Amino acid sequence: SQQGEEDPQALSIQEGENATMNCSYKTSINNLQWYRQNSGRGLVHLILIRSNEREKHSGRLRVTLDTSKKSSSLLITASRAADTASYFCATIRGSNYKLTFGKGTLLTVNP
Amino acid sequence: EAQVTQNPRYLITVTGKKLTVTCSQNMNHEYMSWYRQDPGLGLRQIYYSMNVEVTDKGDVPEGYKVSRKEKRNFPLILESPSPNQTSLYFCASRPGLAGSDTQYFGPGTRLTVL
Numbered sequence: 460s461q462q463g464e465e466d467p468q469a470l471s472i473q474e475g476e477n478a479t480m481n482c483s484y485k486t487s488i489n490n491l492q493w494y495r496q497n498s499g500r501g502l503v504h505l506i507l508i509r510s511n512e513r514e515k516h517s518g519r520l521r522v523t524l525d526t527s528k529k530s531s532s533l534l535i536t537a538s539r540a541a542d543t544a545s546y547f548c549a550t551i552r553g554s555n556y557k558l559t560f561g562k563g564t565l566l567t568v569n570p
Numbered sequence: 571e572a573q574v575t576q577n578p579r580y581l582i583t584v585t586g587k588k589l590t591v592t593c594s595q596n597m598n599h600e601y602m603s604w605y606r607q608d609p610g611l612g613l614r615q616i617y618y619s620m621n622v623e624v625t626d627k628g629d630v631p632e633g634y635k636v637s638r639k640e641k642r643n644f645p646l647i648l649e650s651p652s653p654n655q656t657s658l659y660f661c662a663s664r665p666g667l668a669g670s671d672t673q674y675f676g677p678g679t680r681l682t683v684l
Contacts, residue, residue, distance in 0.1 A: 490671055501574075501660060501675035502613075547612070551671055557628070558603075558662075558673055562612035 465548055465564040473569050478535040480564040482548030483528075489551045491524055493533050496545045496563070505533075505546075540570045572597045574676035576661050582682045583651055591646045591679050593661030599674075600666035602644040603628065604636065606657040607678075613660065619644055621666070651683040 466481045482491070490509045494502040508515045508524045508531065515522045521534040535542055545563040552559075574595045583589055595602065603618035605628075615628030619638040633655055635647040644663075648655060661676040 492671065494675075499658070499678065499680070501677045502662075502673075503675070504672045507671060557615065557618070558671075559615070560605075560613040562610065 465546070465561045467564060468562070469565045469567070471567040471569065472538060474538060474540055476538055476568075478538050478542070478566055478568070480533045480546050480566070482531045482533070482561055484531075484548075484550050484561075485529065486552060487526075491522075491531050492549045492551070492558070493520075493522060493531075494547045494549060494560075496547065498544075502547065535566075538566075538568045540568050542566060543568045572674070574661055574663055574674050576659075576676040576679050578679060579677060580680050582684065584684050585652055586650050589648050589651060589681075591648075591659060591661075591681070593644045593646065593676060594642050595644075595661075595663040595674070596642065597663060597665075597674065598641065599663035600641070602638070602661065602663045603673075604634070604644070604646050605660045605662065606630065606655075607660065608657050616646070616659075651681075653683045655681065656683045657681060 464483050492507045493505045495505050496502045506517045506522050508522050519536045524531045545565050547560050547563045549558045549560045577592045600621045604616040605613040607613045614630045616634050617628050617636040619625045622638055622641050625636050659679045662673040664673045
């Protein structure tokens with residue numbers, strides 16, 4: 460069953476603009492992660508935020524987590540054409556540390 | 571270089587012909603898992619393994635088998651493939667429960683079952 464649901468499903472912006480993607484989940488979590496996937500390739504880990512954290516930064520990435528609303532957002536600032544990819548949120552919960560993915564947001568950054 | 575490798579990367583086969591997709595990691599990770607990715611459904615976990623000789627079902631295990639005889643290898647076996655197993659498959663690994671929660675993914679295997 461899907462735990463995370465990303466919104467929007469697709470996002471198209473111009474280079475230099477900021478991109479914001481949202482993720483909602485249903486049950487309590489240990490942490491939430493964001494992954495990136497270039498077309499047809501493997502997923503690459505971007506950033507992890509723990510359930511007791513509210514905000515985290517990594518380079519041009521900013522992630523927020525609101526456990527009361529069971530939601531997270533990923534902000535990519537000053538986007539580049541190379542940021543074009545699908546972005547997935549994934550949650551971990553339970554003792555087996557199972558990672559459950561959402562369906563992803565397809566981000567297109569136009570040069 | 572730390573990595574997860576999968577073979578083959580592309581495979582076209584026919585219904586009922588047994589096949590194995592290999593997965594190997596060189597990071598001494600305890601945890602390994604297999605996912606399939608389908609349009610509109612995202613990634614779904616097929617099987618996972620917490621350590622050698624320990625495997626368990628994920629969300630969509632039907633039609634698949636796995637084994638974990640060595641720490642580095644986690645092959646996915648389709649005893650009798652069917653067209654609904656046409657998909658993009660990913661192997662992933664991570665350290666044990668005391669380590670990082672980050673998962674490292676292989677490059678994927680695109681399987682077509684005719």
